[in-house]
Amino acid sequence: MLNDGTGFKKVYIATGFTDLRRGIDGLARTIRFQFHLDPYDKHTLFLFCGRRTDRIKGLLWEGGGFLLLYKRIENGNFRWPRTKGEALEITADQYQMLMQGLEIIAKAVKYTEEQLNTVDKSFLIHLLLQQEQLEALTKELHASNEKMQLLMEQVILGKQNRFGRSSEKMEDTGQIRFREVDGSIVFFNEAEAVSDLSVSEPEDLELRSPRQPKRKGKKEADLSGLPIRRIDHYLSETELEEEFGEKGWKQLPDAISRKYRFVPAKVEVEEHHIGVYASKTDEHMVKADHPKSLLHGSLVSPSLAVAIINGKYVNAVPLYRLEQEFQRYGLQITRQHMANWCIRLGEEYLSVLYDHLHEELYSCHVIQADETPVLVNHDGRKAGSKSWMWVYRSGHLYHNRQIVLYEYQQTRNASHPREFLKGYDGICVTDGYQVCHTLEKEIQAIYREEGKLNALSSDERLKQRQAVIKPLVDAFFAYLKNIKVSRKDKFGDAVGYALNQEKYLRVFLTDEDVPIDNNASERAIRAFVSGRKTGR
Template identity: 70%
Template structure:
């Protein structure tokens, strides 16, 4: 009966979500495929996304073998941006005379070989001696001009802070390993020192940059927003409590000034995006989370646009519970094919200007969306 059918569909979908691959694809090779990694949707087959179904097929299915030419001068090109130290190895005139006789030799072009040389990092101490002067008459004192400390009361310099940040956040090296690495250089700093520096630098310097980028984001007509759960230790709650990292970013239409801002919050409450977007007027592309639509109802200057990736997911889930022999007859399959066509045509417009893209969308894509 209907209830039993619904339960079977839920079981099939639950098994797919638990044991199946976290990808969404149709058997058609032209389908743009999606995968989910740590809750984030990633696109991994650009070739399928930009292909043209109307392009003529080759006369033969045998692939043409293309012989790639060996790159010439690649090693020299790789070294072109590095400082070069010339090291000469020449024979003395006495050695040449002994080998060839008096005036029995001529100089040929040098044989040149190049080798990479790595210079390990080193730690030095900059000891600032600041002149202090006092008046002989009234006793007042003055100091010579000198650079301000990066952090008051701390010996950390900009170069050391940059090294810690690069190691921790770019190279993903834990602080305890950085502590060991610096100790091998003769510098005894603890992971607690480095953790404190990162927090203080974030509060005193990076927060200013963050606020500036936040204000710049308001000037973009289209932005994107999403939130993903994270686990944080020792935040005053019980172990395993779920927090959220909210992400706001500019779209691909602003390639020269990309902005991506992360905001950590303990909850998924509507208050957080309401506060972050309070001065923003424009279009915000999101998933189907109802909080964003609540904000849209509260304001006339904010438009929430849906995400096609999240929209198609429900149809992909619906298709998963349909027997394979009947899938191509289902409404979910037809809708997925329609969305596939929209993606393919949209991919052809990505290099156009905003005005040209809008014009082409009205002609080529709007009828497909209306048909859905």
């Protein structure tokens, strides 16, 4: 099908790198949530390529199910576009060129010396002069940008010294700080920073009693100081007779599977004894049912994974401190192993939950959003470049349906929330401008009345807002329109902002599910920045 190009009418290629370990569900989620296309579009083929460009995968919906296609070139590579990941529709001719290992995106033409000799010399001189002028203008623009950045820094510092709190002059309280670990500044992206895929899984359990240090060079830990919880998985007599016939089986040595198991204040080994049985008449063998490994080839158990994720991402404990804590329990695992586990668990399990919650979020009539700055090193940009963590959550008035999702982006561009909420048909509540907090004293009465309505039903809340809160809001905007303020201070900016956004600030009066403010998303983002002090 891939060779002859039959069975489909349109072809999209996922430019950039794609993890080809993903199956049908993973590729379908990529098509839907990353490229915002319909994976169920009949007669549309989606192609993916990994870092090894000698093989590709294809996904095609045939009406009753997906068809997963695979193609590999024995000699040579696919000329795959490596631009930023996007879904690029290609023509039939481009598809055939791609299958033959040819470039599908035209490159700049390179002329030979003989061809250049045929070009008019005055035209070449004109091009050379234009290039020199362009280089000169580029240098001037670069110098102007540097001067502008210096002036902007002076303006920001001047505003901070004039309007900011004295205790915060030397620190941006909204900025996340990171701790230096082994020469790298890490906190938010600590798992990626300390992850080392070249570090293999420990060959066996490396546990020891805190009072009996492990001897150097010893590969297998001494388990005598730790309790072992044995869990048997055997077949009953009835099951064995159904499998092998009466007296037609014999007991072989158990297959033993050991996993790290985390128990508060102690660590024990979870040892699974799995019954293995063989026929006396032939080579037929069976094993008793037993739990599958959380991560293939890894010793991590669900309880240990929960302890690591809870400590790192909920309690904001850096991995190096978790490593020290586990060492006190006698468990020898490095932060590199924990980082690798966190990343794999996120890719194999939590990404599925994230995509499901993302889809569920679209069913909420009201969504709240916020963002906070974050410093991330080693992302291809200059060290110390500012990035942003965005949070999207269901409206906080949906008490029985709370969804909170985080998304990392390198910029604060408005295109990010538009892309994340592409196709959403509802209300998104966000902060238009932080100076609105300057008017808190003027709106205390409105907040007091709104606070009394939290426990009411949606219909009753809307009635009370119209009867009690709307007159207060009307009086508030009448007050703003009559006062005279200077546009040079924060209060003036706040008044101007409130008047310009009056239409949107009044929405909560006509929609019972819209909150009065965006504090819920700010609380959600605060959970992310709560580890700032521990990361210093």
